[in-house]
Amino acid sequence: MKWSGLINLIKFLLGFALAIALLGLGGVVAARYLVTKLTAPPPRPAFANDKPLTNKAVTVSKPAAGNAQSSQVSSTASAPVLEPGAYQARVVQPIGLILRDGPGRDSNQIGGIEFNSRVVVLEESSDKQWQRVRLENSDRAGWVKAGNTERSN
Numbered sequence: 001m002k003w004s005g006l007i008n009l010i011k012f013l014l015g016f017a018l019a020i021a022l023l024g025l026g027g028v029v030a031a032r033y034l035v036t037k038l039t040a041p042p043p044r045p046a047f048a049n050d051k052p053l054t055n056k057a058v059t060v061s062k063p064a065a066g067n068a069q070s071s072q073v074s075s076t077a078s079a080p081v082l083e084p085g086a087y088q089a090r091v092v093q094p095i096g097l098i099l100r101d102g103p104g105r106d107s108n109q110i111g112g113i114e115f116n117s118r119v120v121v122l123e124e125s126s127d128k129q130w131q132r133v134r135l136e137n138s139d140r141a142g143w144v145k146a147g148n149t150e151r152s153n
Contacts, residue, residue, distance in 0.1 A: 082120060088136070089149040091117045097149075099142035103130035110142050121149060 082088070091097055096114045100107040103125040113119065118136040124146060125131070131149065134141040 083122060086120050086122050088152050089119055089121050090152050091115055091119065091148060092150045093148040097144045099144060101142060103143045107143065111140065119149060
């Protein structure tokens with residue numbers, strides 16, 4: 001009888017410890033699930049004054065080989081004419097990029113580029129730490145930290 005009281009006490013303590021462990025594990029699982037759901041970025045909102053992205057035909061004038069007249073060549077926006085050495089890329093940094101007026105952290109910030117935005121890489125700095133980029137559908141250009149863009153075809 002003396003031992004049965006001790007065994008019952010041990011069973012109670014083991015059951016209590018197991019219940020606390022299960023509650024703690026359930027809390028951790030629930031917290032991780034909620035953190036994952038709450039940290040996902042929302043979809044980009046669409047506003048009434050946004051311009052839809054369309055493939056517009058671009059007309060490029062080239063002089064003909066034998067005369068002074070120019071011939072019209074039509075190309076689509078999906079195959080733009082790039083400067084020599086330039087290539088298309090997209091931003092792969094999840095938080096986006098800071099656009100600067102020069103290559104260096106001390107240069108002035110002139111804007112930003114969102115994640116997954118398409119850019120044209122125009123050149124790299126001599127130390128390969130910075131890239132001069134131009135936004136794909138804009139004349140806006142600046143410098144971004146190298147390694148945050150991915151070449152696209």
